[in-house]
Amino acid sequence: MTHAVELKNITKRFGSVVANDKVDLYVDNGVIMSLLGENGSGKTTLMNMLAGIYYPDEGQIFVNGKEVSIRDPKDAYANGIGMIHQHFKLIDVFTAAQNVALGIEDGKYDLKKVAEGVREISEKYGFDIDPDKKIYSMSVSEKQTVEIIKVLYRGANILILDEPTAVLTPQETDKLFRILKAMKEDGKAIILITHKLNEVMAVSDVVAVLRKGQHIKTVRTAETNPQQLTEMMVGRAVTLNIDRTDPVDPKPRLTIAGLTCRDSEGVSKLEDVGFIAYGGEILGIAGIAGSGQKELLEAIAGLRHISSGSIIYTPEGKSPAELVGKTPMEIKDAGVALAFVPEDRLGMGLVGGMGMTENMMLRTWNKGKGMFINRKEPEKVAEQVYEFLEVVTPSIDYPVRKLSGGNVQKVLVGREIASSPSVLMSAYAVRGLDINTSYIIYNLMESQKAKGVAVIFVGEDLDVLLALCDRILVLCGGRVSGIVDARTATKEEVGLLMTQVGGGKEANA
Amino acid sequence: MNFNLAGLIKAAVLNGTPLLFGTSGEILTEKSGNLNLGVEGLMFMGGAFGLAGAFWYDQLAGGNASGIVAVLIALLCAFLAGCFGSLIFSFLTISLRANQNVTGLALTIFGTGVGQFVGEQLRLKVGGNISISNALKGSFANPVLPQSLQDIPFLGQVLFSYNGFVYLGIAMAIVMSLFLNRTRRGLYLKAVGESPSTADAAGINVTKYKYLATVIGGGISAIGGMVYTMTIAGTVWNHTALSGEGWVAVALVIFCLWKPLNALWGSVLFGGLMIMYLRVPVSFIPSQIYKVLPYIVTAIVLIIVSLRQKREDQPPASLGLPYFREER
Numbered sequence: 049m050t051h052a053v054e055l056k057n058i059t060k061r062f063g064s065v066v067a068n069d070k071v072d073l074y075v076d077n078g079v080i081m082s083l084l085g086e087n088g089s090g091k092t093t094l095m096n097m098l099a100g101i102y103y104p105d106e107g108q109i110f111v112n113g114k115e116v117s118i119r120d121p122k123d124a125y126a127n128g129i130g131m132i133h134q135h136f137k138l139i140d141v142f143t144a145a146q147n148v149a150l151g152i153e154d155g156k157y158d159l160k161k162v163a164e165g166v167r168e169i170s171e172k173y174g175f176d177i178d179p180d181k182k183i184y185s186m187s188v189s190e191k192q193t194v195e196i197i198k199v200l201y202r203g204a205n206i207l208i209l210d211e212p213t214a215v216l217t218p219q220e221t222d223k224l225f226r227i228l229k230a231m232k233e234d235g236k237a238i239i240l241i242t243h244k245l246n247e248v249m250a251v252s253d254v255v256a257v258l259r260k261g262q263h264i265k266t267v268r269t270a271e272t273n274p275q276q277l278t279e280m281m282v283g284r285a286v287t288l289n290i291d292r293t294d295p296v297d298p299k300p301r302l303t304i305a306g307l308t309c310r311d312s313e314g315v316s317k318l319e320d321v322g323f324i325a326y327g328g329e330i331l332g333i334a335g336i337a338g339s340g341q342k343e344l345l346e347a348i349a350g351l352r353h354i355s356s357g358s359i360i361y362t363p364e365g366k367s368p369a370e371l372v373g374k375t376p377m378e379i380k381d382a383g384v385a386l387a388f389v390p391e392d393r394l395g396m397g398l399v400g401g402m403g404m405t406e407n408m409m410l411r412t413w414n415k416g417k418g419m420f421i422n423r424k425e426p427e428k429v430a431e432q433v434y435e436f437l438e439v440v441t442p443s444i445d446y447p448v449r450k451l452s453g454g455n456v457q458k459v460l461v462g463r464e465i466a467s468s469p470s471v472l473m474s475a476y477a478v479r480g481l482d483i484n485t486s487y488i489i490y491n492l493m494e495s496q497k498a499k500g501v502a503v504i505f506v507g508e509d510l511d512v513l514l515a516l517c518d519r520i521l522v523l524c525g526g527r528v529s530g531i532v533d534a535r536t537a538t539k540e541e542v543g544l545l546m547t548q549v550g551g552g553k554e555a556n557a
Numbered sequence: 558m559n560f561n562l563a564g565l566i567k568a569a570v571l572n573g574t575p576l577l578f579g580t581s582g583e584i585l586t587e588k589s590g591n592l593n594l595g596v597e598g599l600m601f602m603g604g605a606f607g608l609a610g611a612f613w614y615d616q617l618a619g620g621n622a623s624g625i626v627a628v629l630i631a632l633l634c635a636f637l638a639g640c641f642g643s644l645i646f647s648f649l650t651i652s653l654r655a656n657q658n659v660t661g662l663a664l665t666i667f668g669t670g671v672g673q674f675v676g677e678q679l680r681l682k683v684g685g686n687i688s689i690s691n692a693l694k695g696s697f698a699n700p701v702l703p704q705s706l707q708d709i710p711f712l713g714q715v716l717f718s719y720n721g722f723v724y725l726g727i728a729m730a731i732v733m734s735l736f737l738n739r740t741r742r743g744l745y746l747k748a749v750g751e752s753p754s755t756a757d758a759a760g761i762n763v764t765k766y767k768y769l770a771t772v773i774g775g776g777i778s779a780i781g782g783m784v785y786t787m788t789i790a791g792t793v794w795n796h797t798a799l800s801g802e803g804w805v806a807v808a809l810v811i812f813c814l815w816k817p818l819n820a821l822w823g824s825v826l827f828g829g830l831m832i833m834y835l836r837v838p839v840s841f842i843p844s845q846i847y848k849v850l851p852y853i854v855t856a857i858v859l860i861i862v863s864l865r866q867k868r869e870d871q872p873p874a875s876l877g878l879p880y881f882r883e884e885r
């Protein structure tokens with residue numbers, strides 16, 4: 049039988065970096081294949097060659113048994129291949145329909161017809177999208193839906209999704225998976241890149257594993273398990289667990305009371321939030337996406353205007369100080385670090401064209417004395433991050449923009465941890481990180497806690513929050529709906545708090 | 558105060574027309590994500606080559622030169638000169654990915670140099686101020702609409718009393734607006750300027766769109782220089798007459814928020830601001846202050862726009878950035 053798409057002996061190099069090394073791989077129609085591999089193992093690169101973004105240095109590609117040459121995205125579409133990229137490829141100031149219309153040359157230019165087509169596809173697969181809505185006013189999940197519709201509108205038969213769930217809430221993920229299954233029933237071949245093993249197990253039929261650019265093995269999902277997959281990815285036996293220790297002598301580090309924030313339109317983002325974060329403790333923050341997690345961390349870091357409330361900071365062995373009214377720089381210097389991983393990873397705090405060392409320097413430049421900047425110190429930090437987090441890069445001076453998605457992020461998180469803070473706040477720190485690195489990060493948080501740091505950890509995965517944190521604060525619609533003990537709480541309990549404040553009324557859809 | 562409003566408006570429109578071409582051309586260019594700061598140079602080239610074309614035609618045809626042919630030749634010469642200048646710019650910035658700011662400034666220096674050279678060469682040849690025959694001059698600067706329309710009080714002056722380039726410019730801006738907003742190619746062009754990688758992934762030929770928009774845009778800008786030389790400057794080459802036009806045109810692009818229809822009234826406003834010091838002089842304000850008015854107005858617009866933060870009013874998102882598919 050012929051395969052929907054088959055790669056033979058594919059090699060791709062970037063300068064001295066071998067991103068893909070003699071890869072053989074195929075997918076059949078009506079099959080969902082997961083593509084698994086550590087950060088920088090070459091997943092995105094491999095798929096980009098199917099989508100016409102890159103051209104292989106060596107090897108052949110077959111579509112439905114026929115050899116094809118995919119020189120640009122047009123060729124990919126002509127061969128029925130559509131890819132939804134890790135970074136969305138949408139024009140912000142266009143409507144959904146305008147975005148779908150890009151590059152389609154059929155007859156008269158008629159946006160109404162396109163909008164009609166979008167509605168038809170939406171009906172068929174159960175999307176919920178307004179063709180005339182501008183992209184910039186859409187949520188991440190809506191944008192992704194537009195991406196999928198774009199591909200389907202062109203009649204793609206082979207769909208590639210690069211980490212589609214990294215930025216989705218669990219509910220949105222479920223919805224996406226239902227759609228993928230509907231497409232599979234429709235006879236489409238689907239390749240799904242993801243780092244979340246539970247998703248791999250839940251949705252795929254087969255799993256292909258890449259390691260350091262090489263295809264290691266393709267196995268049936270039914271015949272494998274997360275542990276085995278992890279070992280195939282990493283290439284050695286690894287233990288994935290978090291050694292949670294008991295907090296030693298916890299002292300209040302941050303005492304927050306009555307914190308209220310409004311956005312520029314006066315809409316309340318945080319309402320009367322109060323809690324205490326202790327040194328030597330990991331405080332988890334859970335909540336449906338957009339419940340005020342980001343705003344809370346930004347408020348503490350001094351990046352957001354605070355309408356009312358107080359944030360008392362008590363560093364080890366010093367007297368308490370009020371943080372409200374201080375500049376972000378003063379707060380940072382006092383030892384309150386924020387590692388926020390935004391949906392677009394380069395968006396916050398990294399300069400793409402600079403190497404790791406220089407990006408470390410951005411954090412420390414103002415510490416130096418004299419006129420010239422000091423390169424030694426940041427270089428050392430860069431080395432440490434490189435080694436400890438196993439960043440895949442040819443050198444610490446290689447532009448971070450060229451690193452794979454996950455490795456960019458290791459640089460971002462590593463930099464904040466390396467600044468030896470006394471309060472470490474992180475949001476979505478493992479977004480897009482492979483499973484092994486995720487656990488390295490978890491254990492890093494754990495060791496920070498052991499050092500007496502007050503760790504505030506905003507996460508999406510409830511299982512991880514329950515296994516890693518000491519206490520979990522649940523936000524709902526900008527209010528604290530409860531604080532639970534992570535050792536005794538259940539997922540259901542937290543889930544319930546996420547949807548209602550104080551066990552009632554204000555459900556936040 | 559006693560001054561002639563209709564006269565002021567008319568002067569503003571006439572003076573704004575070169576800007577209308579200069580700005581519209583640059584809008585087309587910038588819509589593709591290319592920031593061509595060489596407009597000043599392009600307008601110089603357009604002015605010099607347009608004049609040279611008409612001059613040589615005049616010389617060759619002698620007494621029986623046709624006005625309409627002279628106008629067409631001037632238009633074509635200016636357009637091609639602009640295309641040539643911006644083709645160099647395109648090759649350097651699109652194919653070789655040179656820095657657009659630097660290349661644009663270089664084009665300004667190159668274009669003004671070439672323009673001056675051609676203009677001065679002509680002057681030397683004639684041995685004095687070069688100019689085309691009076692019969693032909695009229696075909697450039699005289700009103701084109703029937704006298705009866707022009708005789709309507711006030712409106713006749715303000716709307717119907719212009720030379721052909723004014724109406725050509727208006728038509729051009731409207732066509733460009735329709736192209737950008739109503740056609741598939743226009744949508745693609747805007748996509749290229751917003752996010753070339755997105756356009757590329759959609760199968761749009763980014764390089765082709767960037768080249769075409771930049772080259773044609775450069776040609777249109779250059780026509781503005783020709784219009785200036787052949788109407789306002791009275792077909793006489795004067796080496797300082799055009800200076801600054803191109804820069805005002807670039808500022809006007811921002812003022813118009815990258816919309817050709819805004820350029821219609823924006824160019825009249827800027828055209829008016831540029832001649833205010835002649836028409837409504839206030840004794841204690843030095844004329845230099847008047848001359849920076851266009852830039853001050855642009856700065857104010859920039860501030861207002863950034864305060865309003867409306868997404869549609871922002872410059873094309875990839876403006877000034879080179880594109881390379883395998884770069885990330």
Ligand SMILES: Nc1ncnc2c1ncn2[C@@H]1O[C@H](COP(=O)(O)OP(=O)(O)OP(=O)(O)O)[C@@H](O)[C@H]1O
Nearest residue numbers: 062067087088089090091092093450451452453454
């Ligand atoms: N355009 C490029 N220029 C230079 N190097 C590149 C480029 N694209 C990819 N690479 C390198 O190729 C390797 C594979 O990258 P790729 O993005 O395919 O990894 P990935 O498996 O998708 O990782 P992640 O899970 O982090 O997204 C990395 O070492 C990366 O630095």
Ligand SMILES: [Mg+2]
Nearest residue numbers: 092134452453
């Ligand atoms: Mg990737």
